[in-house]
Amino acid sequence: MNIDFTELVWLDHRQEVSLGELAELSGLAQEELRQLVDSGALTPVNADEKQWSFSGQYVMSTRTLCRLKQDFELEPNAFALTLVFLERIRTLELKLQALDSQQPA
Amino acid sequence: MKFKDYYEILGVVRTATQDDIKKAYRKLAHQYHPDVSKDPAGEEKFKEIGEAYATLKDAEKRAAYDELGRHPSGEEFRPPPNWGGQQGTQGYSFDDVDLSDLFASFSKGRQGGQHQGRSMPIPGQDYELATQISLEDAFNGTTVELSFTVPEYDAQGQLKRVPHTFKARIPQGVTDGQKMLLRGKGGKGANGGSDGNLYLNISFIPHRLFRAVDHDLFIDLPLTVSEAALGATVKVPTLEGAVNLKVPEGITSGQKLRIGKRGLPSKNQEHGDLYAVVQIVVPAKPSDKERELFKQLAEASTFNPRAHFEQE
Numbered sequence: 001m002n003i004d005f006t007e008l009v010w011l012d013h014r015q016e017v018s019l020g021e022l023a024e025l026s027g028l029a030q031e032e033l034r035q036l037v038d039s040g041a042l043t044p045v046n047a048d049e050k051q052w053s054f055s056g057q058y059v060m061s062t063r064t065l066c067r068l069k070q071d072f073e074l075e076p077n078a079f080a081l082t083l084v085f086l087e088r089i090r091t092l093e094l095k096l097q098a099l100d101s102q103q104p105a
Numbered sequence: 106m107k108f109k110d111y112y113e114i115l116g117v118v119r120t121a122t123q124d125d126i127k128k129a130y131r132k133l134a135h136q137y138h139p140d141v142s143k144d145p146a147g148e149e150k151f152k153e154i155g156e157a158y159a160t161l162k163d164a165e166k167r168a169a170y171d172e173l174g175r176h177p178s179g180e181e182f183r184p185p186p187n188w189g190g191q192q193g194t195q196g197y198s199f200d201d202v203d204l205s206d207l208f209a210s211f212s213k214g215r216q217g218g219q220h221q222g223r224s225m226p227i228p229g230q231d232y233e234l235a236t237q238i239s240l241e242d243a244f245n246g247t248t249v250e251l252s253f254t255v256p257e258y259d260a261q262g263q264l265k266r267v268p269h270t271f272k273a274r275i276p277q278g279v280t281d282g283q284k285m286l287l288r289g290k291g292g293k294g295a296n297g298g299s300d301g302n303l304y305l306n307i308s309f310i311p312h313r314l315f316r317a318v319d320h321d322l323f324i325d326l327p328l329t330v331s332e333a334a335l336g337a338t339v340k341v342p343t344l345e346g347a348v349n350l351k352v353p354e355g356i357t358s359g360q361k362l363r364i365g366k367r368g369l370p371s372k373n374q375e376h377g378d379l380y381a382v383v384q385i386v387v388p389a390k391p392s393d394k395e396r397e398l399f400k401q402l403a404e405a406s407t408f409n410p411r412a413h414f415e416q417e
Contacts (some may be wrong), residue, residue, distance in 0.1 A: 008273050008285040008305065014372050019178045025286070025302065060284050060304070064140050071134055071155065094319075097281075101316035101323045102361065 015056035016045055022054050026062035028069075032079070033062070039080035041087075061086045106183065108176035109204050111157035119171075123162065127292040130158040156205045166208055182330045202264050206256035229301030230255070230292035236305060238275060240322075244344045244369055246277040251305070255292045273305065281309040281317045314342060320369045320377025324364065327386045328352065341381055343367040349383060360387045 009015060023030045036042035037052070042062075044052040065083050068074060074082060115129040136142065137151040144150075160166045169188065176182050184207070209230075236249050244284050251273055254266040269341025273287060284306055291301025309317055316323045326341065334356035340347045341364065350362060361380045388395060 008275065008287055011284040011286055011304075012374070014278075059286070063304075068138070068140055071138060072131070092283075098318040101318045102380070102382060104325050104359070104382055105316070 009056075011056045011059045013055045013057055016053040017056055019052045019054070019058065022058060022062060025059050027066040028062055035076070036062075036080055036083055041080040041083040057090075061090065106181065106202060106204065106205070108173070108180045108182045109153070109157070110176075110178045111170060114153050114157040115416050116167065119175075123164075124164075126158065126161050130154065130162070156208075160208050168408065172210075175333045191263075202256055202266060206266070209256060225296060226298035227295040228298040229294040231301045231304065232291045233304040233306065235308065237310050239309050239310050240278075240317060240369075241314055241344065242275070243279050243281075243309060243317070244277070246279075247275050248272050249275060251303070257293050258295075266349060275307065276372070277370040278320075279307055280319050280369065281307075283307045315344070315379075317369065320375075322368045322379045323361075324379065324381055325384050326352075326381035327384045328356070330385060330387060332384065333357070333385045341379075343379055344369075345356055356383050358383055404417060 008022060017025065019030055019033060022028075023033055025034075028036075033042060037044060042054065042058060044054055046053060064086055065079070068082055069079060112121070115121075115126060115133065117125050117129045121129070131271065133154045134141075134151065135146065137153055137154060138145040139148040142151070160170050172188060173182070173184055180337070232253060234251060234253060234254070236251065238247055238249065249272070250270065252270045254268050254270060256264055257267045259265050259267075269290070273285075275285075277333065279285075286303060287303040287305060288301040290303035294300050314324050322344070324341065328337070328339070331337075332339065332352060333356050334354065336356075337352045338349050339352060341350045345367065348364060348367065350364060352362065356362075360383045362383065364379040364381065367379035368374040370376050391399060
C-alpha cells in the first residue's frame with residue numbers, strides 16, 4: 001500500500017488563520033464571524049479588519065459552534081453567547097487539568 | 106448493507122409529522138450531542154440520531170427511505186432497482202457501504218453529483234480522528250500512521266468504503282489535547298470540489314512518573330521525614346536522564362521544586378519546566394530501630410504542627 005507523508009498544521013496560538021481560512025475551516029460564513037467579532041465573542045489578533053487574523057485555537061471552537069448551530073438551530077444572540085461559553089469551558093478544563101496534575105497522584 | 110430503523114432511532118411512529126420528528130430529534134440531541142454530553146457512548150448514539158434526522162427531516166429523502174420498506178434493525182437488505190429515482194443502482198453490490206453513505210450519495214446526486222451529469226463542485230467531508238502518543242514521543246517528535254475509511258465512488262461509479270492510510274509527522278512541541286489539521290486528507294471532493302480536511306486530536310498515554318500540563322511536567326517527589334526536615338540532594342528522573350536536585354531544609358508536602366528547562370520542548374526551541382511535587386512519606390511498618398528513633402525524636406522535639414488550632 002502506498003502511504004503518503006503529511007505535515008500537520010497546529011491549531012493553537014502558534015498558528016494564525018485569516019478570516020477566509022477560519023470561515024472555510026469552521027463552516028461558518030464570514031459575515032457570521034464578523035458578527036462574532038462585533039459582539040466581542042471572537043477576538044482577532046490584529047485590529048485592522050482588512051487584515052484580520054485569528055489564533056488557530058478558534059478553529060475547533062468555531063467548528064463546534066457551527067455544529068451546534070446546525071444541530072440546535074441556534075438563534076443569532078445565543079450564537080455569540082455559545083462561543084463565549086465554549087471558550088470559557090476550554091479555559092476552565094485546561095486549568096482543571098493543570099490543578100489535577102499538581103496534586104500528588 | 107444493514108438496515109437501520111430511523112423512526113425507531115428517533116422514537117417516533119412512521120406517520121410522525123415533521124414537527125414530531127424535529128421535537129424528538131431536539132430532545133435526543135440535548136441528551137447525546139457530543140459537544141454537550143459527557144456520556145462516552147453519546148457520540149456514537151448521536152451519530153445515529155443525526156443520521157436518522159438528516160434523512161427524515163427532508164421530505165424527498167424520507168420518501169426514498171420509506172421506499173426501502175420495513176425491515177428489522179440490523180437485517181441485511183438491498184435497495185430496490187433504480188431506488189430513489191437514481192438510475193443504474195442495479196448491479197451495485199452495496200456490501201461496502203452503509204445506509205448513511207447511501208443517503209449522502211443521494212444528496213450529492215440531487216445537488217448535481219457526477220451521476221446527474223451536472224457539475225456543481227461538492228467539497229469532501231471533514232473527519233476528526235483521535236490518536237494517542239507517549240510522552241517520550243511528544244518529547245522527541247514522532248510519526249503516526251492514521252487509518253480510516255471514507256465512502257468514495259470507484260472507477261465503475263459504484264459507492265464503496267475506501268481505506269485511507271497515511272503517515273503524519275508529529276513535531277516536537279506537541280501538548281496533551283493538541284488539535285492539529287491535515288489539509289485535504291478528509292473525504293474526496295466531487296466535480297472539482299476541494300477535498301475535506303482531517304482534524305487530529307492528540308492525547309498522551311498516561312506516564313508512570315510524569316504528568317504534563319502544556320509544556321510543563323510534574324513528578325511526585327517522595328521524601329523521608331529527615332530529608333524534608335534537614336534538606337538533601339536527591340536524584341530525580343527527567344525525560345533526558347536523571348538530575349541531582351537540592352532539596353532545601355524544612356520543605357513540606359505539596360510544595361513544588363522547579364527544575365528549569367526539563368519539560369517538553371515547545372515550537373520555538375524553548376522548553377517547559379519540570380516541577381517536583383514534594384510528598385513526605387513514612388514507613389508503613391517501621392522497624393524496631395526506626396520506631397525507637399521516632400520515639401526519641403517525638404520526646405525531644407517541641408515542634409507543634411497544629412499550633413494554629415489553639416489560637417482559635
